[in-house]
Amino acid sequence: MERKRETFGSRFAVVMAMAGSAIGLGNIWRFPYMAGEYGGAAFIIVYIAASLILALPIFFAESIIGRRSGLGTFGAMEKLAPGTGWKWVGLLTVLSPIIILSYYSVVGGWSVEYLFKSFEFARMQENEVTGFFGLFISSTWMPILAHTAFLLLVGGVVLGGVRKGIEQFTKITMPILFVLILVIAIYGLSLPGSGKGVEYLVKPDFSKLTPSTVTAAMGQAFFSLSLGVGTILTYASYMKKDENILVSGLGTAGFDLFFAILAGFAVMPAVFAAGIAPGAGPGIVFETLPYIFNKMGAASPLLCTGISFLFFFTILAAALTSAISMMEVGVAFLTEEKEMHRWSAVLLITGFAWIVGVLCSLSFGPLSGVKILGNSIFDFLDKLCSNWLLPLGGLLFTLFVGWKMSPSDVFDEFTNSGTLKANKAVFKTVMLLIRYVAPAGIIAVFISLLV
Numbered sequence: 088m089e090r091k092r093e094t095f096g097s098r099f100a101v102v103m104a105m106a107g108s109a110i111g112l113g114n115i116w117r118f119p120y121m122a123g124e125y126g127g128a129a130f131i132i133v134y135i136a137a138s139l140i141l142a143l144p145i146f147f148a149e150s151i152i153g154r155r156s157g158l159g160t161f162g163a164m165e166k167l168a169p170g171t172g173w174k175w176v177g178l179l180t181v182l183s184p185i186i187i188l189s190y191y192s193v194v195g196g197w198s199v200e201y202l203f204k205s206f207e208f209a210r211m212q213e214n215e216v217t218g219f220f221g222l223f224i225s226s227t228w229m230p231i232l233a234h235t236a237f238l239l240l241v242g243g244v245v246l247g248g249v250r251k252g253i254e255q256f257t258k259i260t261m262p263i264l265f266v267l268i269l270v271i272a273i274y275g276l277s278l279p280g281s282g283k284g285v286e287y288l289v290k291p292d293f294s295k296l297t298p299s300t301v302t303a304a305m306g307q308a309f310f311s312l313s314l315g316v317g318t319i320l321t322y323a324s325y326m327k328k329d330e331n332i333l334v335s336g337l338g339t340a341g342f343d344l345f346f347a348i349l350a351g352f353a354v355m356p357a358v359f360a361a362g363i364a365p366g367a368g369p370g371i372v373f374e375t376l377p378y379i380f381n382k383m384g385a386a387s388p389l390l391c392t393g394i395s396f397l398f399f400f401t402i403l404a405a406a407l408t409s410a411i412s413m414m415e416v417g418v419a420f421l422t423e424e425k426e427m428h429r430w431s432a433v434l435l436i437t438g439f440a441w442i443v444g445v446l447c448s449l450s451f452g453p454l455s456g457v458k459i460l461g462n463s464i465f466d467f468l469d470k471l472c473s474n475w476l477l478p479l480g481g482l483l484f485t486l487f488v489g490w491k492m493s494p495s496d497v498f499d500e501f502t503n504s505g506t507l508k509a510n511k512a513v514f515k516t517v518m519l520l521i522r523y524v525a526p527a528g529i530i531a532v533f534i535s536l537l538v
Contacts, residue, residue, distance in 0.1 A: 105335065108319065149484050361382065
């Protein structure tokens, strides 16, 4: 007997779930330091353009495949292109998010540890704050415990299913996230010397607009929307048939852009106020900001603790919403294709991600000498997925919608059987972007990586 498939309850639920998938560590952790390294406002301008011209068409392509099929990635490709090799594209995009979840949950675990540590930053000595990150990630058991706690939180939400788990969590969490990041941004703007940080983010210096800046901005736009790993496709398969794909896509992309820029204003003014170089790199969040909070503690320990707690709670919540979507891709595959119960699927994926994640965590400490193609275990998996598997998945999704699916089927899905006039008007533009512009952009990313 075929199981009745769950769907999201409303358009708000769809947008919040998809925004939750997109908004994660890539926005709060990665975007500020990328903007810092690649020229601030000039980088942001290219990033916004790439999000709308490159990333959004891929988002539409995944949404069309997911809702048209009503299945997860593997089943979707098999249903829409039966008897062809396209089903292996679906399998690729089942494996990719599970691998990403394995090392992503390690960083998510860091946010768990820092959430509790936020009560201590005001009382710590300066050398303790600056040295804490390195000591923590190179230790053995604490990062593993934090990684375990993070995965259990993710598994607990996914176990609740689409409506009671994912939908309820994201509907509550996402509005709170926006309020928190807005509060933190307002506070950062109030710090003495923060004006230089604002200027850095809004006044473009086009002399810094190099090919590497363009490539980095394109990559950030692509990864920020969680494209190429089947998360958007899977969530779209839970959309009702009367949902507007154009509106959902624009809403998700808009939320993602807004949140990323807010995160930049939450971090960069504080960095300038502390006299720290904007190009400090990936350590800005986990190394630089605790130092700033510690300095705040000298004047007001209570304020330091409050702002620090809010900031790392925001990071944790954002990390959870993205990790939940990654786990759901694998759970959908196991429940639909292997007919497993949801709790068995969640347990299996959590167990796999935990084991691989432990190896990634230990690669900062006891296993730091183990190298794969010159990289640590963590870095190897990160580069494999971020640089190759994700863009490859995005490229294949656009080629499938642009060239394999029947144009009439794509039109039918995008316009809700021709009933949405606004979607009809933009359909040709969207197809142009899906067929030509998005693939060209992804290939350009590949070429830049090889060069």
